[in-house]
Amino acid sequence: MDVILFLVFAIIAVLCAINVVVQTHPIASALSLIGVMGSLAVLYLLLGAEFIAAAQVIVYAGAVMVLFVFVIMLLNAGEEVHRGRSFVVQVLGAPLLIALLGLLVYFAQRLFPGAPMVRFGAFRGGTAVAVGRALFTQYLLPFEVTSVLILIAILGAIVLARKELD
Amino acid sequence: MQLWLIPAFPLAGFLINGLLGRRASKGFINAVAIGSVLLSFAWVLKTIMGLGDVSSRYVEHYFTWIQSGALQVNFDFAVDRLTVVMLLVVTGVGALIHIYSVGYMGHEGGYYRFFAYLNLFMFFMLTLVLAANYLVLFVGWEGVGLCSYLLIGFYFLRQSATNAGNKAFIVNRIGDFGFSLAIFLVFLNFGTLDFGGVFANVPGKPETLLNTIGLLLLVGACGKSAQIPLYVWLPDAMEGPTPVSALIHAATMVTAGVYMVARSNVIYIHAPVAQEAVALIGLATAFFSATIGLLQNDIKKIFAYSTVSQLGYMFVGAGVGAFSAGIYHLVTHAFFKALLFLGSGSVIHALSGEQDVRRMGGLAKKIPWTFWTMLCAAVAIAGVPPFSGFYSKDMILAAAYQRAPWIYWVGAITAGLTAFYVFRAIFLAFFGAYRGHEHPHESPPVMILPLAALAFLSLAGGFLFDVPQFLERLFPPIEESHDVTLVAVSVAIGLAGIGLAALFYVVKPSLPDSLAASFSGVYKLIYNKYFVDEIYDAAVVKPVVNGSRSLLWKGVDVGLIDAGVNGLGWSARGIGGILRLLQSGSIRSYATWVVFGSVVLMVAMAMAGGVR
Amino acid sequence: MNAVPLSWYLTLSGVLFTLGAAGFLFRRNIITVFMSIELMLNAVNLSFISFSYAFRRVDGQIFTFFVMVVAAAEAAVGLAIILTVFKNRNTLNIDDLNSMKDEYQPAQPEEASETAPVSVP
């Protein structure tokens, strides 16, 4: 069961991610990205992070991506135009990415060579209670700092976007 | 006991007037300024009542101000009998001068500013007096210096006023430098700055060390109390409004040096060389500035040199071991010198700004209140018994005779000079025929009232307040001398001074000019204040300015620092010129380089086996 | 076969990250590039959660939480910047936004610091 779930959602995630990259229209990319996020949320659930899974959908899919879709609609962004080209990217890009992927996979295998097996329900440390407790005790200061960050981001976004008016 | 309230009232007054005063009415400003000082005075009285006879030192701890390694400085206030005397003088005389200022400053601009500064000064002065350790004292010390600077330059549109303010500030810095060195030494050798802790450990310390500390403290005291060689700022400080001269440059701030020396009496008793130096500098200053005072024509300058001279007297008192006599003189001096300044302020007010005694004369009839009150101050300062100056001056001279008779003689002659120049000023201003053009008018009651109060204190203060007896347990005892001849001699010299002044300026007004003609060399020397300012300018100021210009600016700054900085800039530009080839402006190529970097890092990590 | 090795999750994370990087490198639309960054962040989040599972500690999830918050803030500001850029330049193509490159200046370093021309309305 776990294997099936993992494979299904991993494949969905990878396909959607590929779609993000290859689609020429931004809104298609955005919706594919939502697909990635949704399947990642399921994977989080499998890994026992239920609160983060819900937050993933609410924050990422429900708020951040809505912003993206909004901006795309507002600017009426169309298909991509291939105009400029960068010599560096064209020559180095693909080999570097393949090397990166290889290295990442290599490290993943070397770090955990098959030993820890993920069973759904084996780790239940991701409940809202556990996360909340950690957030409000050990990570209280970062948490508060984050709230300040968000406040600043709101102000910044308002100030920047306000120029639209005049 | 809430000692902190004593300085807190003027501070509140300063904040209120300083922040809101610009729009407030004069009544409001007066109420806040005078009210805060009166409240402070009342709180001093209440504190004294609460402490009974203040037989022991009472300390209040507020908070740990500085905690750094071994250095722990508490923000503490303390009260003992010396503090009580100072508190009463500062708040009492301060309150009278505040009231006087209402009349004197009534027509000046920056009214709220003036009173805000005065209140700030009161705050710092009270902090200075109440301080329980050297650092808090230093805070007050610097604070009063700041206020003095602000108030000397009160008429900041006048170039001479700002120059005088700067001069006072800079000269005081020299003194403060000595003072801070002394504080460092104290901390280094005693491990604390607290008065109690320091003085308890003084016996047993090497005498050289104590002498050094004493001399450095003396440097500080010389700066603040205008002693040779740092007295030059005080006469110029008369550029400030007259109440300021009375409060800061006669009654309170300039006596801070004397207070500090008296406070550190334990150190000086164990440091004979330093104490000797205190006495000598005091004596020299007293005599020297008395001679300058003889020939001044600006009424405020006369009293300024007189102040320097009287401060010298106090130092003599402290130097010969009669600390209580020095403080006694401090108190009486606060009365009669404040009165002299306020009186001269009244005269200047009456003459709409005229300060030159040569253009006064015959004012006794026109402004009788001012005349009579100033006459009280004059007899007090001249040491005529039984007025206040007689008691304190006589006590200092007696103590000096015990130490060394020649000090007594110089002091006595100085007393005669003092009597002469003070009465010279009185005679020139109030007797004879009027030589000016203005129409003199008597000052308003709000100015006369403080004058009257101070006149009473000048006359009766000597036997009303027996300061030495009050302080007797605090200082080493003075060997009492009951040699009536000494007293008689000094009084006689003083009376002779008055008589001479009467002869010169009332009976035979032509005599001074003929004397000046026959002793023209000495006359010129004294008239130009021994050319001290010019000597300082040539010896100190010019070399510093020229050295800065040629060596530091042209040499070090342009040649060394600028060259180095510019060289860095040029090399950065050169390297940047090469590196800018990487900057294609395309984010995607940058990102490629980032990926490249991370791949390299990961390869390195894999080869080094960095992860497990 | 009722359990998945943890390395599979990490591999998936690596694959997603690489795809995100590829999007960043090869896409020209600034919004898509931005979305690729979000994809990379998500990939990193997945590995954080995997580590959280591996070490049986909640800390990894807290990190993910903070990454999300920062991503949200970043999206708000970033998209506002994109709006402004679009308004000023009327383009979303990332290759057109290369004014950081100093193309028109000769190699003389002194003249590099020319002040921006002030447009008079």
Next chain:
Amino acid sequence: MDFLLLSLIKAAVVAAVLLTTLAYLQWVERKVIAHIQVRLGPSRVGPHGLLQPLADVIKLITKEDLIPPHVNKFFYLAAPFLAITMSLLSISVIPFGSEVRVLGQTTWMQLTDLNIGVLFILAVSSMGVYGIALAGWASNNKYSLLGGLRSSAQMISYELPLSLAIASPLLLANTLSLRELVQKQGGFEFGFLPRWNIFQGPWPQIISFLIFVIAGFAETNRVPFDLPEAENELVAGFHTEYSSMKFAAFFMAEYANMITVTCLTTILFLGGWQPLFPASMGSNLVPPVIFVLAGLVALYHGLNPARRKDRFTLPVFAVVFFALAAVFLLPAAREAILPLFWFAAKTGFLLFVFIWIRGTLPRFRYDQLMAFTWKFLFPVAVLNLLVTGLLVALVP
């Protein structure tokens, strides 16, 4: 495989009931609005128009399925299904009643109980925006785009006070599971006052109840917040270009959302299936009494018919009502049906309020709508949450 089978059966039952309810909710709405406006409403198809929904469905299915030119076909087709999926998905965690025993099986009247059920609903409802936004954008029509943008902005804005209003009762209940939430609200204070969150100390959640209901109106795009489909400005908003079943999907999504919101309100604030007053005071007798009364009224009107056909139809209804009353008196059935009755009663009442308000209030202007949530609802919700948190922390 018991679990799977049971789940499949439950899903089938819920889906059937829900879809029927959706269809008839529309009939109820039309009837109620008609009576508010002193009209009869649908009355031609079937007795009292009871077959009207069926007719509508047939009409919608058989209608020509138009796809306008120049639309983005994929998203144009995907949008309505996204909308209906998201709105139906949240029903899956709603508990309708307590534990029941059917054919030897013990189960809950709930498809699944997630211990993050509330978060799940929030997540799913936040995804609902995409259906509308995409529909507006993919239609390639200015009215649609504006409607879609308006709608998404409105839904995002009102989601904030909504979430904050949800947080307060969660603080009281200390759980995220909807089932536990209802169980915590069981029992009575002073013997008669139900421990529903709207009444419960230390800080009765009346304010968050009101905020939740108001935000719920906006989330479901109902009057007075139906700006996205303001017909006099935007034709029909995001679904201007939709017809036949795709239009029906949007329509169903709206009603499904309404049902979700009312169910959630019932669970969060009104104690779910908990009765209004204790059984000792005869709460068990309420449903039979209501049904008997309804049966009597129907019987009376059947005997004194206003129209000819009433002579046959109304007695039939009366018999049905009497039968229902009898069922409620059976002890075996009562255990299972009573909670369901209370849940349905509360939800039904809230649905009636929704319809009632639609018949009563005019529409907001768009700036008023935004100002209302950002400048009033949001601060009030934050304040309420703060007070609740403080009181929960202080009062043991």
